[in-house]
Amino acid sequence: MHAMREKGQSPESAMQLTNNFIAERIAAAKKYADAGNPKCALIALGHAMHPVMDASSPMHRTPDGQPKVWNPWWPFGHSPIDEIGSETIWDLTPAILQQQKGALNALYNQVF
Numbered sequence: 001m002h003a004m005r006e007k008g009q010s011p012e013s014a015m016q017l018t019n020n021f022i023a024e025r026i027a028a029a030k031k032y033a034d035a036g037n038p039k040c041a042l043i044a045l046g047h048a049m050h051p052v053m054d055a056s057s058p059m060h061r062t063p064d065g066q067p068k069v070w071n072p073w074w075p076f077g078h079s080p081i082d083e084i085g086s087e088t089i090w091d092l093t094p095a096i097l098q099q100q101k102g103a104l105n106a107l108y109n110q111v112f
Contacts, residue, residue, distance in 0.1 A: 001047070003054040003061065004070040014067045018055075022048045022107075029111040045111050052103050056096045059087045 001021060005014030025048035032041035054060040059078055060068055079085025092100075 001051055002070065003051040003057075003067055005067040007069050011066045018051050018067070022051060026107060026110050033111050041111055045107060048107055049104055052107065053100060056092075056100060057087050058091055 001018075003018050005011060025044050029041045029044035029048065032038075032044060055065075062068060079087045082088045082090070
């Protein structure tokens, strides 16, 4: 769900599980949309979009794109505001924003 991996898990395994999670959430969103339930469709779509966005975060991925190990006991690093932390607006380069726009729009278009 966060585009990360568990301790001892290979990056490849984690990325496959992330892709499976995204596909399952998109399938659920499409099912809700087809049934005329846009609220549930958007919730499921949001769940699918979450790891796509996390994959560009320096808190979730290494500089070469590998999933970092999830440590639930280390909550520090996310930026509550853009002046502190390791995940600020300045980490979103034009290239990342363009990639995100394309990826998120593609997910939306799969559902609606």
